[in-house]
Amino acid sequence: MDGVDGLIALADVERRLRAYGTALWGVDPPLRPLVGEGDPAALRPCFDADLVRLPAVWPSLALYRAALAHVGAHRMFSRPLPAKGLKPLLTIVVSLVEDARVEHLAMRRLPGLRRLWAPFHRVEPSPSLMAADLLERLARALFDAGYRDGNAWVDKGQRLFFERPERWENPNFSLALGGDLAGDLGKTRVQINARGHRVDPAYRDDNGGLWLYDTPPEPPRDADDPLEAVRPEPMEGEGNRRNGPPQALPAPAPLAAAAETTALRPVARYPEWDHRIGLHRPGFVQVVECEPEHQPPMDVPADHRLAGRVRALIRHAVVARPERLRRQREGDALDLDACIAATAARRHGHAPDMRVYRRVRRRGRDLSVLLLLDASHSTKDPVGDGTVLDLERRSADLLAGALAAAGDRFALAAFRSDGREAVHWLPVKRFAEHYDAAARGRLAGLDGRWSTRMGAAIRHAGTTLAAQPTLRRLLLLVTDGEPSDIDCPDPRHLVEDARKAVRELAGRGIDVVCVALGGDARTHHRIFGRRNVLPVDRVERLPEILPTVYVRLTG
Amino acid sequence: MALHTYRIAREPYYCPAGDEIALFEAAHADRLPVMLKGPTGCGKTRFVEHMAWRLGRPLVTVACNEDLTASDLVGRYLLEAEGTVWQDGPLTLAVRHGAICYLDEIVEARADTTVVIHPLADDRRALPLDKRNELVTAHPDFQLVIAYNPGYQSVAKDLKESTKQRFAALEFGYPAAAVEAEIVAHEAGIEPEVARRVVAVAERSRNLRGRGLEEGASTRMLIHAGRLIARGVAPEAACRMAIVLPLTDDSDLRDALAAAVGACF
Numbered sequence: 001m002d003g004v005d006g007l008i009a010l011a012d013v014e015r016r017l018r019a020y021g022t023a024l025w026g027v028d029p030p031l032r033p034l035v036g037e038g039d040p041a042a043l044r045p046c047f048d049a050d051l052v053r054l055p056a057v058w059p060s061l062a063l064y065r066a067a068l069a070h071v072g073a074h075r076m077f078s079r080p081l082p083a084k085g086l087k088p089l090l091t092i093v094v095s096l097v098e099d100a101r102v103e104h105l106a107m108r109r110l111p112g113l114r115r116l117w118a119p120f121h122r123v124e125p126s127p128s129l130m131a132a133d134l135l136e137r138l139a140r141a142l143f144d145a146g147y148r149d150g151n152a153w154v155d156k157g158q159r160l161f162f163e164r165p166e167r168w169e170n171p172n173f174s175l176a177l178g179g180d181l182a183g184d185l186g187k188t189r190v191q192i193n194a195r196g197h198r199v200d201p202a203y204r205d206d207n208g209g210l211w212l213y214d215t216p217p218e219p220p221r222d223a224d225d226p227l228e229a230v231r232p233e234p235m236e237g238e239g240n241r242r243n244g245p246p247q248a249l250p251a252p253a254p255l256a257a258a259a260e261t262t263a264l265r266p267v268a269r270y271p272e273w274d275h276r277i278g279l280h281r282p283g284f285v286q287v288v289e290c291e292p293e294h295q296p297p298m299d300v301p302a303d304h305r306l307a308g309r310v311r312a313l314i315r316h317a318v319v320a321r322p323e324r325l326r327r328q329r330e331g332d333a334l335d336l337d338a339c340i341a342a343t344a345a346r347r348h349g350h351a352p353d354m355r356v357y358r359r360v361r362r363r364g365r366d367l368s369v370l371l372l373l374d375a376s377h378s379t380k381d382p383v384g385d386g387t388v389l390d391l392e393r394r395s396a397d398l399l400a401g402a403l404a405a406a407g408d409r410f411a412l413a414a415f416r417s418d419g420r421e422a423v424h425w426l427p428v429k430r431f432a433e434h435y436d437a438a439a440r441g442r443l444a445g446l447d448g449r450w451s452t453r454m455g456a457a458i459r460h461a462g463t464t465l466a467a468q469p470t471l472r473r474l475l476l477l478v479t480d481g482e483p484s485d486i487d488c489p490d491p492r493h494l495v496e497d498a499r500k501a502v503r504e505l506a507g508r509g510i511d512v513v514c515v516a517l518g519g520d521a522r523t524h525h526r527i528f529g530r531r532n533v534l535p536v537d538r539v540e541r542l543p544e545i546l547p548t549v550y551v552r553l554t555g
Numbered sequence: 556m557a558l559h560t561y562r563i564a565r566e567p568y569y570c571p572a573g574d575e576i577a578l579f580e581a582a583h584a585d586r587l588p589v590m591l592k593g594p595t596g597c598g599k600t601r602f603v604e605h606m607a608w609r610l611g612r613p614l615v616t617v618a619c620n621e622d623l624t625a626s627d628l629v630g631r632y633l634l635e636a637e638g639t640v641w642q643d644g645p646l647t648l649a650v651r652h653g654a655i656c657y658l659d660e661i662v663e664a665r666a667d668t669t670v671v672i673h674p675l676a677d678d679r680r681a682l683p684l685d686k687r688n689e690l691v692t693a694h695p696d697f698q699l700v701i702a703y704n705p706g707y708q709s710v711a712k713d714l715k716e717s718t719k720q721r722f723a724a725l726e727f728g729y730p731a732a733a734v735e736a737e738i739v740a741h742e743a744g745i746e747p748e749v750a751r752r753v754v755a756v757a758e759r760s761r762n763l764r765g766r767g768l769e770e771g772a773s774t775r776m777l778i779h780a781g782r783l784i785a786r787g788v789a790p791e792a793a794c795r796m797a798i799v800l801p802l803t804d805d806s807d808l809r810d811a812l813a814a815a816v817g818a819c820f
């Protein structure tokens with residue numbers, strides 16, 4: 001993991017870090033890489049209400065952890081203050097006191113954090129009166145009550161800080177003490193370059209998250225960060241983009257284009273639930289089947305180890321479950337109950353039932369699963385070096401290959417919609433078909449277009465599953481968004497309809513589970529019920545997660 | 556008295572989280588069947604033991620598993636020198652003589668086993684013994700209690716709606732931090748301050764629930780960690796052994812959780 005020059009990359013440890021931050025603080029803010037010129041070790045983290053930015057490469061995992069723990073402490077205990085009218089020196093010293101305050105509050109709850117942060121406070125007492133040195137020493141003095149500096153200003157800060165620890169609870173404490181200390185410093189001849197000031201030790205953030213500025217204090221340091229474009233607050237039209245094409249765009253040209261290679265065949269009409277009147281609108285939606293364009297099948301999964309693991313996992317779940325059969329004509333062990341019954345019958349003078357053996361058999365699974373992929377426009381969003389749909393395809397291919405090898409009954413299809421008259425159903429593999437080169441070609445040919453009229457797709461999946469003769473029937477729906485369609489301005493309508501559709505299936509004994517690659521968790525909970533939603537924290541991991549989910553659901 | 560050995564002599568230690576004792580007493584007064592919902596290791600079994608003791612009822616406990624048959628519950632004929640004799644199963648015993656019958660981890664039992672409790676859990680309050688051609692009417696003191704962990708996301712492991720609908724339910728979760736620390740200190744025999752730290756570890760793991768972990772550390776796991784600490788194991792090592800490693804095989808999560816454990820001591 002150690003890269004060049006003893007640096008490690010955020011991307012390599014991001015998942016671990018996020019889990020660490022979540023474990024500590026119970027919240028999981030998105031992490032973004034911070035790119036800068038010059039020495040990465042000189043970069044400082046920054047955060048705001050929505051994001052935490054950490055250097056894209058940095059010297060060590062311990063430093064990343066220390067930084068995340070520190071930012072977490074701010075997010076937990078700091079309230080941003082208006083910076084308006086405050087001198088830069090004042091904000092620097094107040095921030096420094098605030099850093100110490102929140103760390104001590106955090107250490108009250110989690111005392112082991114001291115061992116995490118302490119190694120970074122390495123500055124030693126010195127006669128230097130440079131502002132940067134004094135500030136770093138004050139940082140150490142406020143962190144470590146046992147540190148002795150000798151400089152009158154540092155010592156005063158330390159004494160006042162530790163004098164009455166109960167005041168740490170009060171967020172104004174930093175403003176008061178910091179103001180006092182900044183005043184002292186201002187009276188000396190100590191020079192400070194507030195603009196060029198760099199916070200030390202390295203794990204502490206740049207203080208930007210502590211202050212409310214009218215205008216950004218300086219241009220974002222990672223202006224060239226491509227992820228900068230991904231803002232947490234939806235931009236104009238973005239809400240639509242996630243779930244379908246923006247309505248303002250010219251109508252999607254393309255029925256014709258799509259029809260070039262694929263025949264559209266109406267296969268069913270379904271009602272749609274109108275929650276405002278509490279009634280179904282009969283025959284409101286038409287499902288058309290369209291054969292996905294054939295493409296050369298994806299390469300055998302590049303990751304052989306993963307493919308092997310998935311196959312083993314599925315095999316184990318499907319095949320290795322023994323079932324004890326009792327009252328057998330032959331077998332490896334006696335069935336005690338049957339023996340007793342037979343003996344009893346004989347003593348009573350009846351003809352005994354001689355099926356007195358027990359046998360262990362590999363359980364044939366009484367289960368049919370339909371894996372349904374969302375193939376709407378939003379699945380074209382990039383992740384890693386492909387798109388969401390690429391990942392859906394890869395994951396489905398891995399899982400399907402393993403299921404076919406193990407012999408579970410399954411079908412694979414995708415859906416999207418272009419208004420209520422054209423909910424597309426794209427069969428990849430039907431229950432009766434083999435998962436062969438043709439099916440893999442159809443899977444490879446799926447492309448992302450249009451919208452997500454989920455209710456109709458769920459109902460059609462229900463029709464398919466209801467025809468299966470097994471006891472248990474499961475619809476596993478993989479989606480990256482929420483229901484939407486071009487002819488449906490009220491977002492609640494399709495959500496309520498999808499919810500209704502899920503219930504209709506439940507009523508027919510079909511379970512519906514959603515693997516959510518994004519979108520609003522509350523909407524998914526509303527549609528599928530909380531316990532039937534499995535959020536995937538990083539879409540890149542879908543190929544690993546989907547088989548695990550499958551095993552857990554059906555095991 | 557047939558159920559003599561099923562009586563609980565000493566008060567089982569139980570720390571209430573809310574009004575569950577009063578609610579259970581009310582349900583018991585009417586002999587309503589009760590379902591205890593909650594994750595594993597959060598005190599459901601202990602609660603039933605405590606209530607049985609409190610109400611002065613014998614307690615018959617059956618830990619369900621997928622090999623458990625209806626005969627295992629209701630009883631079977633055994634061979635004796637003179638012929639066959641019927642032996643009541645644990646459920647029949649409780650029904651006949653008036654005990655609380657506690658079916659732990661009911662979802663583990665096969666569906667055909669679960670249905671034998673249906674007539675006991677509605678107005679009939681009777682148990683048909685088909686093999687014996689007998690209908691056992693429940694003793695007035697009989698009460699049925701089942702434990703059910705709704706956290707399993709397996710469609711194969713869910714209670715049938717028809718079963719669920721017969722029960723009143725009490726919901727169990729992990730106790731509040733202070734209460735849980737008291738429990739851990741009591742059960743493991745460690746200092747309250749150390750117990751609080753162990754509970755802080757549990758909170759860390761529960762923060763990861765649904766974000767990588769299927770379930771956080773249970774109270775039971777904390778007690779295990781506490782016992783190791785009582786034996787002189789360093790707290791971090793104890794938590795690693797009793798909590799982190801059993802909880803997950805995912806190396807990223809294990810690493811993150813181990814680091815978070817480090818923050819607790």
Ligand SMILES: Nc1ncnc2c1ncn2[C@@H]1O[C@H](COP(=O)(O)OP(=O)(O)O)[C@@H](O)[C@H]1O
Nearest residue numbers: 568569570595596597598599600601742774775
């Ligand atoms: N509220 C509680 N009061 C006392 N002990 C508890 C409580 N909750 C949990 N415990 C302890 O945790 C252990 C596991 O609880 P248990 O009742 O076996 O869990 P469950 O039946 O829910 O799986 C018990 O043995 C007991 O030591």
Ligand SMILES: [Mg+2]
Nearest residue numbers: 099204205207
């Ligand atoms: Mg800070």
